[in-house]
Amino acid sequence: MTHLLLDLPPLSPARFASIEDRVARLLNTRQDVVIMQGEALLPLEGAIRGTAGPGTTALNVITGPYGQTFGDWLRDCGATVIDLTVPFHTAVTAGQVRDALAEHPQIDFVSLVHAEAATGNTNPVAEIGEVVRAHGALFHLDAVASIGAEPVLPDTWGVDLCVIGAQKAMGGPAGVSAVSVSERAWARMAANPRAPRRSYLSLLDWKERWIDGGRKALPHAPAQLEMLALEACVQRIDAAGPRAVMARHAAAAASTRAGALALGGGLEPYVRDAAEAAPVATTLRAPSGTVAADLVARALSADPALPLAAGGGALAAEMIRVNHYGPEATPGAVRASLVALGAALAEKGLDVDAAGALRAAEAAWR
Ligand SMILES: *Cc1c(COP(=O)(O)O)cnc(C)c1O
DSSP, rough: HHHHHHHHHOOOOHHHHHHHHHHHHHOOSSSEEESSSSHHHHHHHHHHHHOOOOOOOEEEESSSOOOOHHHHHHHHTTOOEEEEEOTTTSSSOOHHHHHHHHHHHHHHHHEEESSSSTEEEEOOHHHHHHHHHHOOOOOEOTTTTTBBBBBOHHEEEESSEEEEESSTOOOOOOOOOEEOHHHHHHHHHHTTTTTTSSTTTTHHHHHIIIIITOOOOOOOOOOOOHHHHHHHHHHHHHHHHHHHHHHHHHHHHHHHHHHHHHHHOOOSSSSSSSGBOOOOOOEEEEOOOOOOHHHHHHHHHTTTSOEEEEEEEEGGGGGEEEEEOOOGGGGHHHHHHHHHHHHHHHHOOBBBHHHHHHHHHHHHHH
């Protein structure tokens, strides 16, 4: 096995460019796609630091922890930041974004997270994109947790910077990630004296040293194994058909939600409106009197391979996450998760209906 990973010919610029082109097709975009050699936080930070500066007024939509992080970066860049925070059990609406833009007409940058794996909600980007476009602001989107699980269409939606990673619904590597960049976004970066240059965070370096030269020479040695894994993972999605992969994630989420409701014992979907629940992960509210992290630990002690996690930070007490990442978006993983959570709840003396949960989950999958 080991030599398969080690004794490889170097990754050629042509192969690197062809992987970028595959990712561009996955995003249905004609924008430039840059595959940055790091986890998705690299292009997210590169995109924000490249385009925001002291002259920027940013609307930062917070529907979970990632939005909070982006607000910190924007402030660090010297931007004036207007936070639009919604409760984590809901999505933001296009109307809320429109109102914020009307109240602060100077906004010229909007940052939004599409789906939040950490809170289990997904936001209506198509509608929000129309509002942002009409206002004329640059639109930055974190689509790391939506790509592969639901449609991500930067060109149709007017997204200027669309960041994806492969480690969630794509079922791929975490070590490389991609961003599509519009002409407007490149122009904003070129005009930004504080945009990173000669830096690992710099998108402009990739433009000048890679794209503008016709993608003939790589600026530095690529993360070869991660690039090959990304290529394989996009090939796998193409072979199955992106629609089928997305349908599988939607079915996993609907099935988990229905199963959890039928399980009873006080377990509830965390995201109240099913239309606002992300297909990449289903979040559940632990019954009162229980601690989510304890229930998850119980369930995992029975089977450590289950795609279960407790919420991060302050959410660890109340939130249970059932992840549907790529190969985990299957009826079997949903069933096993429901059975294990049912057993953990029963141990706490709660009245659960495991058979009913499995029936409801199966019916909802179809
Ligand atoms: C997972 C995720 C990322 C990537 O961050 P990691 O926690 O390092 O995997 C970025 N944005 C969103 C919305 C995510 O869900």
